[in-house]
Amino acid sequence: MRALIVGRFQPFHNGHLEVIRKILENHESVIIGIGSAQYSHTLRDPFTAGERHLMISMTLEAEDLPNFYLVPIEDVNSNPLWVAHVEALTPKFEAVYTNNPLVRRLFLEKKYNVKSVKLLNRDDWSGTSIREKMLAGGNWEKDVPRQVTEVIREIDGVQRLRDLAEDDH
Numbered sequence: 001m002r003a004l005i006v007g008r009f010q011p012f013h014n015g016h017l018e019v020i021r022k023i024l025e026n027h028e029s030v031i032i033g034i035g036s037a038q039y040s041h042t043l044r045d046p047f048t049a050g051e052r053h054l055m056i057s058m059t060l061e062a063e064d065l066p067n068f069y070l071v072p073i074e075d076v077n078s079n080p081l082w083v084a085h086v087e088a089l090t091p092k093f094e095a096v097y098t099n100n101p102l103v104r105r106l107f108l109e110k111k112y113n114v115k116s117v118k119l120l121n122r123d124d125w126s127g128t129s130i131r132e133k134m135l136a137g138g139n140w141e142k143d144v145p146r147q148v149t150e151v152i153r154e155i156d157g158v159q160r161l162r163d164l165a166e167d168d169h
């Protein structure tokens with residue numbers, strides 16, 4: 001059956017890819033919720049839902065992992081209602097994979113089977129650290145799949161982040 005993972009994927013990185021690979025060892029398909037879908041063009045959430053969709057789909061197709069469903073999910077203004085909101089947008093799923101404490105708590109309270117995933121190479125494989133490297137001119141490309149680098153280049157994503165970091169005063 002299907003499993004769910006929800007993330008902001010700002011950007012999609014090698015840690016996310018390894019988790020999805022592991023999920024697909026145990027489930028026939030994975031639903032990938034693109035969280036905070038309404039946000040983009042901020043330092044914390046620089047990429048649009050469409051750009052994140054492209055990063056993930058291009059990567060998983062290249063990795064020969066075709067059993068995925070991508071669903072953009074906007075945030076809602078009430079945590080207790082969020083699980084029902086996710087359910088309304090996605091196919092049915094039997095398990096949820098997350099390390100995010102709030103996501104874990106909300107799905108546990110709705111009696112889902114919630115599994116944690118081992119955090120891999122967290123020093124480098126974290127959205128925050130990758131965005132910091134982009135701003136500082138560091139080598140972020142090694143922390144993301146090649147297809148993600150291609151999408152970020154195509155949309156001039158590093159310059160977008162630098163423009164967002166500029167003070168307008």
Ligand code: NAD
Nearest residue numbers: 007008009015035036075076079082098099100119120125
């Ligand atoms: P994320 O992109 O940081 O992470 C996605 C998943 O990948 C997480 O489970 C994380 O633990 C895992 N991961 C990240 N790096 C990893 C690594 N190196 N190795 C292994 N696993 C790794 O996204 P997130 O912040 O967890 O996303 C949660 C989303 O759910 C957000 O968009 C949030 O807004 C949304 N949400 C919304 C509401 C609401 O609208 N009320 C409530 C709860 C959550």
